[in-house]
Amino acid sequence: MLSPRAIAHKILLHIEQESGYPDRLLQSYLDRYDNLDPRDKGLITELVFGVLRWQGRLDSIISRFSSVKLKKINPVVRIILRTAIYQILFLDKIPARAAVNEAVKLARESQPDYVVRFVNAVLRRVSDNIESxxxxxxxxxxxxxxxxxxxxxxxxxxxxxxELGTEETAELCRANNKTPPTSIRVNTLLTTSENLAEELRRAGIEVQPCKYAPDALEVKKGHFNLQRLEAYEKGLFQIQDEASQLVAHILTPRPEERILDACAGFGGKTSIFAQLMENSGEIMAVDLSPWKVATLEENLERLKIGIVGTLQTDVRKLNEMNIKPFDRIFLDAPCSGLGVLRRKPDIKWKRRPGDVYRLSLLQRDLLDSLASLLRVGGVLVYATCTLLNIENSEVIESFLQNHPEFCIEPISDTIPWMKVFARGPYFCSFPHRHGTDGFFAARLKRIK
Known part of the structure; x- marks a missing residue:
């Protein structure tokens, strides 16, 4: 049986070398080693996300105390050092001596003696200077x-x-390093918030209503894998951040309408549309990724939603098809993801400045391609989970210049209960202001 630190090391090495979703990768390992003590599962989770959040600072410390340049250190060894230094610096309940000894032990399993001595020397220097x-x-x-x-x-x-100023940027970065809450959305097609909360309580899960989103509950105490609960298997809830739920409400879909969910992903927002439509009408959910579409279909079946048709294609190709105009369109555009760094801290180390510009061009192209698919009088919502103007307001401003047949509908006017998120005419949620993930949304109406 691998130790918790060895499991965390394997996960971090996989992320470093092969990319992947940290939360899904972590859960796959926790499922594989299901007989681990809950405290060990907690340590693995803490190490994986803690190291990813603080990677830059950890690497700076390694560079300060290492005789070898950071880039020349083998990734296996680099992650051993990061993980040990994270424990020494941030986990007061773990003695520095224990963190060093476990790191040396882990290094000895795969590295020659001179590398083991190197690991020990670096970590001893860090331990000696921990107060400073x-x-x-x-x-x-x-x-x-x-x-x-x-x-x-x-x-x-x-x-x-x-864009935000120095003081607010510091607050945002500080918030990005905190562990985010776990929020779930009640499937109102099958149950109520009160009934679900009671069923979860009987399963040992404590929840409370979220601050902003209707039918949203925050998990205060509970289970490592909510997807194993009977309530989840019965389709009574969906795991989803509160801000992600909120932006779906901006579309305000109604029963019997025809909706296009472009770039639908795993279908979190698709299922909200179905709930708001009372499972009556028609939703076309489109995504380019085959495995995301497959996951979406499984999710919809679990939630007992029957009004969604799926299509695996590039949404820009929809114009080539003979498709009747939609009443409402939701574009959850591919973006840099800089609003969800609390949940996906690896993103900040993988993104490059050029990615943002490239994505902004794609976003403009996607939005342009959808304009003709909306009926006159219909609503189009553009949303991202990033916090940069180049991917948000600048995309909308460009679209409106090129499409005089559209106008913007200010969030505070059309959905008054979301006024707290209004930034000009747009919806903007921030981790440091609202305690949610960072999302942007603009609501557009076709007027001619």
């Missing part, structure tokens, strides 16, 4: 200081400072 490493001057922060202290790439910090 924990002291951080957070006064008069610059962009460089924010990037170093809160472990974000400087190009991201620079972009946020330009």
């Amino acid at each position: 490493l924990k002291k951080v001057d957070k006064t008069n922060l610059t962009a460089s200081g924010i990037a170093e202290i809160y472990s974000h790439p400087k190009w991201i910090v620079d972009a946020w400072v330009k």
Whole structure:
């Protein structure tokens, strides 16, 4: 049986070398080693997400105390060092000596003696300097200081400072390093919030209503894998961040309408549309990824939703088909994902500045291609889970310049209960302001 630290190491190495979704990869390992003590599962989760969140700062410490340049250190060894330093720096309940000894033991399983000695020497130096490493001057922060202290790439910090200012950028980066809450959405087609909360309570899960989204519950205490619960298998709830739920409500779909969910992904928002439509009408859910469409179909079957037809294709090809115009269109556009760094901290280390510009061009292209598919009087909602203007407001401004047949409908006017999220005419949620993931949405109406 692998130790918790060895399992965390395998997960982190996989993410470093082969990419992947950290949460799904973590869950697959927890399922594989299901007989682990809950405390060990908790340690694995803490190590995986903690190391990913603080990778920049951890690497800076390695560079300071290593005689070998960071890029020349074998990834296997680099992750051993990151994981041990994270424990030494952030996990007060784990003695530094234990973190060092476990790291050396892990290194000895795959590395030659001179590398084991190297690991031991670096970690001993870190341990000897731990008090000075924990002291951080957070006064008069610059962009460089924010990037170093809160472990974000400087190009991201620079972009946020330009748009939000230095003080708010520091708050945002700080919030990105916190563990996000787990939120679920009640499937109102099958149950109520009260009945679901009672059923979960009997299963040992404590929940409370979320602050903003209707029919949303926050898990306060419970299960490592909510998907194993009987209530989940019966389709009574969907795991989904509160902000992700909120942007779906901006479409305001009605029963008997015809809806297009472009770039539907796993179908989280698709199923909200079906609930708001009372499972009556027609939804076309489109995504380019075959495995996402397959997962979407499985999810819809579990939720007992019967009004959705799926299509695996590029939404830009829909114009080539003889399709009747839709009443409402929702575009959850591919984006840099910089609004969900609490849940997917690996994104900030994989993204590059050029990615944002490239994605903004794709977003404009997708939005342009959907314009003709909406009937006059219909509503189009554009949404992303990023916090950069180039992918958000600038995309909308460009679209409106090229499409005078559309106008923007301010969020605070059309959906008054979302006024707290209004930023100009747009919906904007922030981790540091609202305690949710970061999302952007614009509601557009075709007027001619």
